[in-house]
Amino acid sequence: MISPDVVINIALNEEGYFEKSRSAYIIDKDVIYSKFEGAGKDNITKYGFEMHNLYPQTMDFPAAWCDAFVDWCFFKAYGLDKSKELLCGRFDDYTVSSAQLYKNKKRWITKNPVPGDQIFFKNSSRICHTGLVYKVDKKYVYTIEGNTSNKDVLVANGGIVAKKKYSINYSNIAGYGRPNYDVRATCQFGDCNANVTYLQQRLMAKGYQLPKNGADGDFGNETLMALKQFMYDNKITQSLFCTKECWEKLL
Structure with a gap:
């Protein structure tokens, strides 16, 4: 999403x-x-x-x-x-x-x-x-x-x-x-864009900290670790990108 x-x-x-x-x-x-x-x-x-x-x-x-x-x-x-x-x-x-x-x-x-x-x-x-x-x-x-x-x-x-x-x-x-905002975002490890910034903001809003870089728009190791922890805590299959199921739970 x-x-x-x-x-x-x-x-x-x-x-x-x-x-x-x-x-x-x-x-x-x-x-x-x-x-x-x-x-x-x-x-x-x-x-x-x-x-x-x-x-x-x-x-x-x-x-x-x-x-x-x-x-x-x-x-x-x-x-x-x-x-x-x-x-x-x-x-x-x-x-x-x-x-x-x-x-x-x-x-x-x-x-x-x-x-x-x-x-x-x-x-x-x-x-x-x-x-x-x-x-x-x-x-x-x-x-x-x-x-x-x-x-x-x-x-x-x-x-x-x-x-x-x-x-x-x-x-x-x-x-x-009406744009189809339900399509999966281009938001995966290695990306650097505004949608990554939004992902980081949602992770932090859910209590997953990014102490080194914050919401900088760069999908690096810190963001990946926070995302994987969020996926684990919410019983979502681990992935290198933010899946549709993951977005649904983040929003």
């Missing part, structure tokens, strides 16, 4: 990022890694840049980047192969195509969203914007979005990463893609 908290936390940490101007990027290409410096309106971001280098077939740069932001967060959270699996097949910065990937896998819903869903918005003609759900209550759905503004209305080309909220029945919500 993969926790949606990993991708949500990565996305929330990006709040406040501004897209960059072409002139600032020409002077210093590393400006894309600053949250605030070089702000502009030219769709130049680290999300688009890195995803284009990774998957140029369907990720343009510079280009409208709301979907690149979501895909980047999944990639940083779960790695290349697992993030594509969660996103139903591939990375794609065209929101219409991204929504269709979920529909093709029968993972498209139009009501009852939950944290970790990818939200899609529509205008009068098509799906035009996307973000990530981080919280839901009886009245509102709360999102973190790229290429928007901090106003709680649909803004499909606003230039920043912002937290937003909408009425659960907001007319511009087209629907939600």
Whole structure:
């Protein structure tokens, strides 16, 4: 099992990022890694840049980047192969195509969203914007979005990463893609990623100490010993990776 908290936390940490101007990027290409410096309106971001280098077939740069932001967060959270699996097949910065990937896998819903869903918005003609759900209550759905503004209305080309909220029945919500978080996480001895950090945090929450390295995201000997002890204590077959049964008992 993969926790949606990993991708949500990565996305929330990006709040406040501004897209960059072409002139600032020409002077210093590393400006894309600053949250605030070089702000502009030219769709130049680290999300688009890195995803284009990774998957140029369907990720343009510079280009409208709301979907690149979501895909980047999944990639940083779960790695290349697992993030594509969660996103139903591939990375794609065209929101219409991204929504269709979920529909093709029968993972498209139009009501009852939950944290970790990818939200899609529509205008009068098509799906035009996307973000990530981080919280839901009886009245509102709360999102973190790229290429928007901090106003709680649909803004499909606003230039920043912002937290937003909408009425659960907001007319511009087209629907939600639900990643399959039930697939086994890429989390085994030797890995170094955000999902390992989450595993370490869950082990420590259950009382299994990692005194030397803590939750450092590196699945080394200390983490392996703690995991094996957890498996032994819970009568789980010993393994070099965190199995589905193990995740179920950790969460």
